[in-house]
Amino acid sequence: MKVILLHPYGSNWLGGMKDISTVFNLMPPLGMMSIAAVLERAGIDVEIIDCYATPRPLAELVDEIIRRRPDCLGISTTTSSFNEGYRIAASVKEKAPHIFTLFGGAHACTIGAPLLDSFPAIDCLVIGEGENTMLELAQAGFKGIGQIPGVAYRGADGKGWQSSAQSKNARD
Numbered sequence: 026m027k028v029i030l031l032h033p034y035g036s037n038w039l040g041g042m043k044d045i046s047t048v049f050n051l052m053p054p055l056g057m058m059s060i061a062a063v064l065e066r067a068g069i070d071v072e073i074i075d076c077y078a079t080p081r082p083l084a085e086l087v088d089e090i091i092r093r094r095p096d097c098l099g100i101s102t103t104t105s106s107f108n109e110g111y112r113i114a115a116s117v118k119e120k121a122p123h124i125f126t127l128f129g130g131a132h133a134c135t136i137g138a139p140l141l142d143s144f145p146a147i148d149c150l151v152i153g154e155g156e157n158t159m160l161e162l163a164q165a166g167f168k169g170i171g172q173i174p175g176v177a178y179r180g181a182d183g184k185g186w187q188s189s190a191q192s193k194n195a196r197d
């Protein structure tokens with residue numbers, strides 16, 4: 026089982042103001058590092074791609090992700106970086122539909138399950154803290170995800186549904 030966690034290169038896509046995203050966001054992606062530590066401790070192969078540390082064109086990035094042969098690509102986005110994150114997920118799905126795509130972070134938590142109705146290249150969202158939920162998902166081989174608390178998943182009707190809420194958080 027191999028998981029890639031990705032921090033997309035966001036930008037102020039609304040325009041109209043000086044774009045300070047790059048200066049502002051040059052920090053290690055703490056949320057994903059915390060998830061990676063938990064997965065690693067459980068023996069799951071995990072890599073982080075931080076697009077602020079290694080910016081590159083979309084096609085090159087997508088090829089690099091596929092070359093690393095992950096079972097799951099987990100993308101962390103706020104609202105500002107969601108469009109860029111989705112572009113990456115959609116390109117990966119187009120070339121490698123077997124890779125399970127999952128989103129977490131502020132935007133997934135704010136919109137929740139309805140996000141899946143409009144963005145077909147996303148297989149699942151993690152709602153809330155990612156550490157335990159990602160571990161449970163990976164240990165389940167990203168199957169039967171509707172049974173795992175803290176996720177939004179696409180039901181048989183093609184619509185977004187939410188599982189039960191997380192009961193235990195990593196930082197409790």
Ligand code: B12
Pocket residue numbers: 030035045046049050051052053054055056057059060099100101102103104105106127128129130131132135151153154155156159
């Ligand atoms: C610190 C912080 C920052 C730091 C980031 C530090 C870092 N190294 O990660 C900096 C200053 C860089 C930053 C930048 C921005 N931020 Co900020 N930030 C925060 C703040 C205060 C705390 C986030 C944090 O570090 N939490 C602790 C870490 C350990 O947890 P986490 O990152 O939340 O990750 C956990 C879960 O979200 C989830 N998760 C996250 N990613 C993923 C991915 C996957 C695959 C999975 C499964 C789960 C998962 O699991 C993680 C572990 O439990 C939050 C407010 C808050 N209380 O959450 C705002 C907040 C996230 N930021 C916000 C905003 C608006 C921004 C900026 C857009 C500001 C700007 N104008 O540029 C940028 C965007 C950054 C980006 N890349 O998109 C908003 C987002 C709102 C939204 N709907 O998008 C928030 C919610 C504040 C608010 N209430 O408005 N931010």
